[in-house]
Amino acid sequence: MPEPKTIEVYSWPTPNGHKIHIMLEECGLPYRAHPIDIGKGDQFAPDFLQISPNNKIPAITDPDGPGGAPISLFESGAILVYLAGKTGQFLPQGDRARYDVLQWLMFQMGGVGPMLGQAHHFRLYAPEKIAYAIDRYTNEAKRLYGVIDKQLSKHSFIAGPDYSIADIAIFPWLRSWQNQGITLEDYPRLKDWFDGIAERPAVQRGVKVLADLRKPITDDKAREVLFGKTQYEKR
Incomplete structure (x- = not known):
């Protein structure tokens, strides 16, 4: 049986990001985490908007999606359901x-x-x-x-x-x-x-993913990116 392909995870160490980090650790799937620094505005980059049109983290790309074709997903709840379906774990069949x-x-x-x-x-x-x-x-x-x-x-x-x-x-x-x-x-x-x-060991691993990159939101630029007019610009 071929080894599972690496899932690319575009994320940041927030609660929604950690949901996916934990799920991937619990399922034992190979993944690579790419930091999307939401305080610097990485979430508005055109490449990220291609897979997350709502400019929110997390998003994933799986080269081995349904039918063996690649798939990209945004919205953490949808990603959890997808990963549960892919692995048959943490979502009952009945x-x-x-x-x-x-x-x-x-x-x-x-x-x-x-x-x-x-x-x-x-x-x-x-x-x-x-x-x-x-x-x-x-x-x-x-x-x-x-x-x-x-x-x-x-x-x-x-x-x-x-x-x-x-x-x-x-x-x-x-x-x-x-x-x-x-x-x-x-x-x-x-x-x-x-x-x-x-x-749970997988939870402990999951909440450490990218955690060393996050800093307190103290500067005006980060506040403006997260909460100001930048958030509402048409893209």
């Missing part, structure tokens, strides 16, 4: 269990990521402290943590008895719980789950 996982993946994509991202923005990066926004998104973060904690009172993992792409998607977003105004001990079942996921 319809009921599969949909259980997919609904919690969508919960992360539509709720956990956007809302915790807003909590980070208004608590850490906004040029002015807006009390309404800070309270709104901190409270939403607490609500989401509560939803997860309640779900974990029923199952060992997010979507059932087995570790899945739902866990892989949610975990990286909770690593910055302190910045979200969260006290992890307030969610004991979530904390136990979080600590267990953090001990």
